[in-house]
Amino acid sequence: xxxxxxDETLALLTRLSQKPGVQSTLILSRDTGxxxxxxxxxxxxxxxxxNSTLPASxxxxxxxxxxxxxxxxxxxxxxxxxxxxxxxxxxxxxVEGLDEEDEVKLLRLRTKKNELVIVPDPKFILVVVHxxxxx
Amino acid sequence: MDSTLQxxxxxxxxxxxxLAELKQARAIxxxxxAARQSLTGSPSExxxxxxxxxxxxxxxxxxxxxxxxxxxSRPGSTQPGxxxxxxxxxxxxxxxxxxxxxxxxxxxxxxxAPLGMVDQGMQTLSIAPLSTVFEYEGQPVEAPPPRxxxxxxxxxxxxxxxxxxPPRDRGVGGxxxxxxxxxxxxxxxxxxxxxxxxxxxxxxxxxxxxxxxxLKAADKAAEAGEVPTTSKENFPFKTLTDEELTAVExxxxxxxFVERSTKVLERALDQQLDYDILADYAHENSNVDEEDEGxxxxxxxxxxxxxxxxxxxDDRWSKKRMISDLGFSPKFPELVLASYTKNxxxxxxxxxLIQVWNLHMHDRPEYIFHAQSDILTAKFSPFHxxxxxxxxxxxxxxxxxxxxxxxxxxxxxxxxxxxxxxVYSIDIVGTQNANNIISASTDxxxxxxxxxxxxxxxEFLELTSPPPSKTxxxxxxxxxxxxxxxxxxxxxxxxxxxxxxxxYDRAGAKAGVDGRVKYAGHGGHAAPxxxxxxxxxxGQIDLGDLVLSSSVDWSVKLxxxxxxxxxxxxxxxxxxxxxVEPILDIAREDLVYDARWSPVRPSVFGLVDGAGxxxxxxxxxxxxxxxxxxxxxxxxxxxxxNMGGRIYMNRSLNKLSWEKNEGxxxxxxxxxxxxTVFEVGGDLGGVETKGDEWSGVKKLVSKLEGAGxxxxxx
Numbered sequence: 001x002x003x004x005x006x007d008e009t010l011a012l013l014t015r016l017s018q019k020p021g022v023q024s025t026l027i028l029s030r031d032t033g034x035x036x037x038x039x040x041x042x043x044x045x046x047x048x049x050x051n052s053t054l055p056a057s058x059x060x061x062x063x064x065x066x067x068x069x070x071x072x073x074x075x076x077x078x079x080x081x082x083x084x085x086x087x088x089x090x091x092x093x094x095v096e097g098l099d100e101e102d103e104v105k106l107l108r109l110r111t112k113k114n115e116l117v118i119v120p121d122p123k124f125i126l127v128v129v130h131x132x133x134x135x
Numbered sequence: 136m137d138s139t140l141q142x143x144x145x146x147x148x149x150x151x152x153x154l155a156e157l158k159q160a161r162a163i164x165x166x167x168x169a170a171r172q173s174l175t176g177s178p179s180e181x182x183x184x185x186x187x188x189x190x191x192x193x194x195x196x197x198x199x200x201x202x203x204x205x206x207x208s209r210p211g212s213t214q215p216g217x218x219x220x221x222x223x224x225x226x227x228x229x230x231x232x233x234x235x236x237x238x239x240x241x242x243x244x245x246x247x248a249p250l251g252m253v254d255q256g257m258q259t260l261s262i263a264p265l266s267t268v269f270e271y272e273g274q275p276v277e278a279p280p281p282r283x284x285x286x287x288x289x290x291x292x293x294x295x296x297x298x299x300x301p302p303r304d305r306g307v308g309g310x311x312x313x314x315x316x317x318x319x320x321x322x323x324x325x326x327x328x329x330x331x332x333x334x335x336x337x338x339x340x341x342x343x344x345x346x347x348x349x350l351k352a353a354d355k356a357a358e359a360g361e362v363p364t365t366s367k368e369n370f371p372f373k374t375l376t377d378e379e380l381t382a383v384e385x386x387x388x389x390x391x392f393v394e395r396s397t398k399v400l401e402r403a404l405d406q407q408l409d410y411d412i413l414a415d416y417a418h419e420n421s422n423v424d425e426e427d428e429g430x431x432x433x434x435x436x437x438x439x440x441x442x443x444x445x446x447x448x449d450d451r452w453s454k455k456r457m458i459s460d461l462g463f464s465p466k467f468p469e470l471v472l473a474s475y476t477k478n479x480x481x482x483x484x485x486x487x488l489i490q491v492w493n494l495h496m497h498d499r500p501e502y503i504f505h506a507q508s509d510i511l512t513a514k515f516s517p518f519h520x521x522x523x524x525x526x527x528x529x530x531x532x533x534x535x536x537x538x539x540x541x542x543x544x545x546x547x548x549x550x551x552x553x554x555x556x557x558v559y560s561i562d563i564v565g566t567q568n569a570n571n572i573i574s575a576s577t578d579x580x581x582x583x584x585x586x587x588x589x590x591x592x593x594e595f596l597e598l599t600s601p602p603p604s605k606t607x608x609x610x611x612x613x614x615x616x617x618x619x620x621x622x623x624x625x626x627x628x629x630x631x632x633x634x635x636x637x638x639y640d641r642a643g644a645k646a647g648v649d650g651r652v653k654y655a656g657h658g659g660h661a662a663p664x665x666x667x668x669x670x671x672x673x674g675q676i677d678l679g680d681l682v683l684s685s686s687v688d689w690s691v692k693l694x695x696x697x698x699x700x701x702x703x704x705x706x707x708x709x710x711x712x713x714x715v716e717p718i719l720d721i722a723r724e725d726l727v728y729d730a731r732w733s734p735v736r737p738s739v740f741g742l743v744d745g746a747g748x749x750x751x752x753x754x755x756x757x758x759x760x761x762x763x764x765x766x767x768x769x770x771x772x773x774x775x776x777n778m779g780g781r782i783y784m785n786r787s788l789n790k791l792s793w794e795k796n797e798g799x800x801x802x803x804x805x806x807x808x809x810x811t812v813f814e815v816g817g818d819l820g821g822v823e824t825k826g827d828e829w830s831g832v833k834k835l836v837s838k839l840e841g842a843g844x845x846x847x848x849x
Contacts, residue, residue, distance in 0.1 A: 006385045009393045011451075016397050019404055019498070027393075029383060036383055106399065110413065117403050119396040123388050126396040130404060132411070
């Protein structure tokens with residue numbers, strides 16, 4: 001089935017990363033914490049695998065969020081990964097604290113500047129940072 | 136009394152437990168010390184030869200190391216999931232020492248050399264970290280809850296030696312605040328262990344403390360389980376090699392995950408575009424919705440407006456295909472399916488395609504289904520929310536399941552037992568517990584199937600033209616079942632006549648075309664009938680005998696069908712081939728491809744034509760002009776985007792479908808492969824209907840009948 005090929009999968013992600021307003025995407029492996037795919041993020045470590053990056057949103061990022069530019073514009077993928085990891089852990093413990101049998105399905109974190117949408121899964125984590133609609 | 140006794144007993148118990156622990160600890164400590172000595176022996180020996188640092192000032196080093204221990208150990212316990220903590224939980228000092236000294240530049244090695252020694256020295260000096268050690272070790276043996284916490288504490292002690300590598304900038308920043316705590320605490324426990332191990336009070340104090348920590352840690356219960364394991368390798372800085380990357384990406388789990396998670400995200404992003412839940416109306420006056428439904432402006436009242444709400448088109452799949460059928464899911468009103476013909480320029484893609492679109496996900500279909508042959512008609516099963524049935528050009532009847540992959544889960548074989556001609560019309564009739572798929576092909580064959588078995592038709596009926604006609608052949612283009620009777624249906628043909636048919640033999644009529652009546656005549660259709668639709672009739676007055684037909688002869692006709700069971704003398708006496716005229720003939724300005732009753736409003740129906748217009752009619756308002764007429768916008772460029780002229784070709788709309796539960800939404804689609812969904816106003820859709828709407832239609836029908844036949848219809 002064509003649907004199952006890894007090209008199709010890649011195309012899905014690429015499309016997602018190119019949706020209007022999307023600043024960056026990030027896929028982490030839950031087992032190892034390794035970064036599987038990113039877009040719109042720079043990688044600090046020189047050993048980062050260049051194959052794991054996707055074409056970013058076509059919008060000029062500098063214009064898209066000038067306020068982020070101060071701290072180096074685009075965030076460092078590793079930093080984001082670490083912070084997201086901590087956030088998910090915290091959310092997980094909160095949910096578990098409320099109900100042992102419950103689990104986190106979706107995290108939407110709205111900030112003044114943008115929104116993070118996080119889909120945690122037993123194996124992987126998908127994170128998308130996108131602009132909030134002009135309000 | 137009781138309470139004091141209880142208290143005492145508790146104390147004794149606690150003491151006993153503590154004693155056991157201590158004993159155990161001592162044993163373990165001995166073991167460990169020995170083990171460590173032997174283990175650390177080799178690396179430190181190897182490392183020692185680098186005297187650069189060791190010679191300078193060992194005392195300083197020791198200080199640094201000790202502070203380092205506290206500094207590094209804290210983050211390990213408090214934020215085990217954090218990246219900095221990742222390294223710290225390495226199981227033994229030896230491994231990491233060896234690793235680091237071998238991987239890293241010699242500078243690190245010099246740090247490490249004294250470390251190994253200091254580590255050993257520390258063991259002799261302080262029992263405190265070791266007292267935590269034993270508790271950790273005790274864990275495997277029926278550990279009481281507080282030990283959990285100690286697992287982490289222990290790992291600091293070990294890590295201290297490991298983590299000696301140049302501290303990461305992040306780690307230092309993060310641990311600053313916590314540094315104050317640990318030195319105060321560990322020394323105390325040091326003192327404790329040194330001075331009076333036997334004194335229960337102190338021990339209890341410590342236990343209490345541990346319990347407190349445990350309580351704190353309870354919040355982190357979620358991590359506690361997995362973090363010790365994950366944090367070991369869970370190191371977000373870790374980068375994957377090419378091979379690992381491809382391995383991960385080609386794994387089914389990953390593909391599955393991406394499939395699911397991107398869907399969720401697209402919905403999330405699309406939902407956001409519709410409405411910003413954080414909108415603050417007090418602060419932004421510019422954002423107030425400018426409703427374009429001014430009072431009576433442009434003749435369209437608010438209740439009769441029609442608004443485009445979504446368009447669906449997929450670059451990959453919709454290209455160069457035409458829409459052959461549309462249908463809303465009866466269970467999930469936001470899902471609409473569209474079937475497509477083949478893409479002539481992509482011979483490697485499957486010919487047949489069904490995409491299920493979600494009104495909340497604009498850019499991508501929720502499901503994609505394939506078939507070997509063009510799909511000409513498809514619909515959701517009203518009785519199984521997951522099942523989609525379809526008819527193909529090859530004559531096959533296919534069945535897909537939204538829980539399965541994109542290939543059909545069942546299909547009829549390509550043999551003579553079923554259809555051998557294209558299936559343009561399909562339906563599921565019956566009840567929840569007893570229903571059949573009925574399909575009709577252009578050679579006049581009508582088959583009945585059960586959903587469970589498509590290998591053999593349950594019913595096989597060949598329709599033939601009744602006697603007066605010159606040939607037997609009858610080319611069925613569409614069939615329609617009345618709401619009330621699954622054994623009787625109408626068949627529209629290519630020549631324009633509409634025949635009543637029976638599925639089974641019954642009194643006065645054999646199975647097949649009922650030759651007594653024919654809905655044709657000079658008022659009938661003069662060209663192929665494109666659609667037939669019985670009135671849904673869910674109101675106070677039964678209007679189930681009203682049928683709407685559309686044809687490429689540029690007209691829509693309204694018929695009142697004779698009850699099928701009418702076998703009275705007047706009917707049997709009637710000559711064969713009696714022709715019934717339509718009660719209303721609505722001439723349009725183009726080919727009419729589809730006309731459908733509103734599922735909730737008795738007087739409302741919609742039609743689509745070859746000029747690309749969607750028209751909404753309300754018979755109670757007007758029988759000559761539609762109340763609304765609109766065309767899909769051209770935001771989504773369909774198959775003909777590059778073709779300059781032939782505008783009519785581009786825009787032609789083939790199919791129309793109402794959302795069945797509320798009747799608020801209409802989906803239309805056509806030659807360009809774009810599905811457009813409109814929402815109609817409260818006068819044209821919505822479940823609450825007024826009684827006079829029904830009686831209005833009834834009156835209208837009586838009037839029309841009287842006018843048309845000169846006989847008083849009842």
